[in-house]
Amino acid sequence: MSSSIEGRRIVLGVTGGIAAYKAIEVCRRLVDAGAHVIPVMTDDATRFVGEVTFSALASEPVQKSLWSEADPIPHTHLGKTADLILVAPATARFLGCYAAGISDGLLTATVLATRAPVIVCPAMHTEMWEHAAVQENLATLARRGVIVVPPAEGRLAGGDAGLGRLADPAEIVAAAVAVLEGRGYQVPSGRLRDFDGRRVLVSAGGTREPIDPVRFISNRSSGKQGHALARAAADRGADVILVTTTNRPAPPGAKVVRVDTAASMEEAMLEHAANADVVIMAAAVADFRPKVPAEAKLSKADGLPDILLEPTPDILRELGRRRPVGQVLVGFAAETGDAVERAAAKLTAKGVDLMVANDVSAAGVGFDHDTNAVTILGADGGRRQVELSSKRQVADAVLDSVAGLLD
Numbered sequence: 001m002s003s004s005i006e007g008r009r010i011v012l013g014v015t016g017g018i019a020a021y022k023a024i025e026v027c028r029r030l031v032d033a034g035a036h037v038i039p040v041m042t043d044d045a046t047r048f049v050g051e052v053t054f055s056a057l058a059s060e061p062v063q064k065s066l067w068s069e070a071d072p073i074p075h076t077h078l079g080k081t082a083d084l085i086l087v088a089p090a091t092a093r094f095l096g097c098y099a100a101g102i103s104d105g106l107l108t109a110t111v112l113a114t115r116a117p118v119i120v121c122p123a124m125h126t127e128m129w130e131h132a133a134v135q136e137n138l139a140t141l142a143r144r145g146v147i148v149v150p151p152a153e154g155r156l157a158g159g160d161a162g163l164g165r166l167a168d169p170a171e172i173v174a175a176a177v178a179v180l181e182g183r184g185y186q187v188p189s190g191r192l193r194d195f196d197g198r199r200v201l202v203s204a205g206g207t208r209e210p211i212d213p214v215r216f217i218s219n220r221s222s223g224k225q226g227h228a229l230a231r232a233a234a235d236r237g238a239d240v241i242l243v244t245t246t247n248r249p250a251p252p253g254a255k256v257v258r259v260d261t262a263a264s265m266e267e268a269m270l271e272h273a274a275n276a277d278v279v280i281m282a283a284a285v286a287d288f289r290p291k292v293p294a295e296a297k298l299s300k301a302d303g304l305p306d307i308l309l310e311p312t313p314d315i316l317r318e319l320g321r322r323r324p325v326g327q328v329l330v331g332f333a334a335e336t337g338d339a340v341e342r343a344a345a346k347l348t349a350k351g352v353d354l355m356v357a358n359d360v361s362a363a364g365v366g367f368d369h370d371t372n373a374v375t376i377l378g379a380d381g382g383r384r385q386v387e388l389s390s391k392r393q394v395a396d397a398v399l400d401s402v403a404g405l406l407d
């Protein structure tokens with residue numbers, strides 16, 4: 001690890017929360033790994049830990065003020081020369097100022113005066129962490145590219161326990177290294193609550209269209225991607241309804257509606273979509289069904305059956321027609337070649353905000369695998385590629401794109 005961040009300039013912002021004492025450990029680890037750490041403390045931070053401690057451990061003395069005699073514009077120098085700005089702990093006040101673009105001190109001015117990546121590590125009491133104002137500020141910052149290392153569960157100040165404790169210093173340092181190495185930081189599952197209170201409806205699995213009482217037309221869909229989406233949304237705070245054709249485990253707390261045919265899936269989806277903020281059609285709906293399923297089992301003795309097919313309803317297109325204002329609608333397009341171009345055409349035809357394209361003929365991609373590789377297409381022309389990764393990671397990437405579209 002030491003070589004990859006050797007000599008890289010990290011501005012370590014420390015704001016005024018009890019977790020400021022843990023920033024000492026973050027500072028020490030970064031310096032040990034060879035980074036050049038410049039500590040910037042707010043006045044409130046110095047109430048929790050002495051600036052001498054940071055000055056002694058870091059690569060430069062602590063800076064605190066915009067009004068330094070030695071440098072009339074310290075924030076622009078810090079912002080321009082930093083390879084990374086890491087704020088740990090980040091208080092609700094700091095996040096609020098940053099999201100609102102208010103530069104009321106050296107640290108808030110520095111994060112606004114930089115093009116370097118910025119990581120914020122919030123720490124606060126659970127009630128504050130879960131407050132809509134804090135979550136909305138974080139969602140705003142995340143949408144602008146700020147990397148959030150979310151807090152963990154555990155003991156808080158005053159003897160309380162819950163979600164809000166500063167992430168472990170080792171995790172914060174690992175995030176800094178990952179960002180400096182250009183690998184990006186993957187939020188551990190269930191730690192970001194950016195879908196708090198959102199109603200998310202997900203469909204999963206392949207539909208089964210009966211030929212007779214024992215046979216059906218279906219496809220290779222396993223439902224894994226849809227279930228991963230439901231779980232990721234629940235972990236991120238959403239109220240989830242999962243309409244699924246499979247018996248896979250559902251996320252705790254999610255309402256599960258088991259369906260089998262395209263018709264039963266359509267009924268469930270249209271019913272629940274009316275009240276959803278986000279609708280994700282990850283199911284593989286059969287395109288054709290026997291027009292009249294046989295009432296009794298077809299027998300070989302009767303010769304080859306003459307099965308007349310008809311198209312199934314296009315649920316996604318209907319959801320697109322009926323969707324309420326503000327609802328985010330997402331479709332999936334599993335293709336075997338030209339996936340992105342075909343998905344782009346479907347995005348327009350079905351009236352969705354996002355279409356997730358995957359080429360299921362590629363190795364490790366799509367049906368029944370635990371991994372997937374997709375391109376997320378936006379109605380605004382945006383394209384985001386997600387290389388081969390777990391279905392959970394793909395789910396989080398899709399939700400990141402959805403989060404960017406929610407008011």
Ligand code: C5P
Nearest residue numbers: 281283285312313314315316331332333
């Ligand atoms: O047209 P195609 O089947 O490729 O479109 C894929 C997308 O449309 C998926 O999101 C799928 O869930 C949805 N779909 C649907 N109803 C159908 C066929 C597909 O909702 N009958």
